Amino acid sequence: LATTDTITPDDLRDHVRGTLITNQAVVPTPALKETEHDLILKTIAATNGNRSAAAKLLGMSREGLRKKMQRHGIAQ
Known part of the structure; x- marks a missing residue:
């Protein structure tokens, strides 16, 4: 739980934030990768x-x- 009246990203568990933070680099979760993959396919x-319009x-x-x-x- 938050220790102040304001909830910050540090107060949330990794799975709630949707990313894992490793050595200050943000690593996308598998769900984010899958979502991006699907969005690219649907847009194309x-x-x-x-491809230019997409x-x-x-x-x-x-x-x-x-x-x-x-x-x-x-495939391209």
């Missing part, structure tokens, strides 16, 4: 395979989308 499908909808560059697809093992 929604844009009829148009990247724009996702708020990233086409190159950024390409790298994320590669990390997730999504």
Whole structure:
């Protein structure tokens, strides 16, 4: 429980925060990776395979989308 009137991220357990913190680096949980994977696939499908449009909808560059697809093992 919180020791003050304000709850901070430090007061929450790791599974509630959704990430694990290791040496100050934030490591995405498996659920976050799966969600990102699904979002990429759905966005590409929604844009009829148009990677540039998908990247724009996702708020990233086409190159950024390409790298994320590669990390997730999504065929290009």
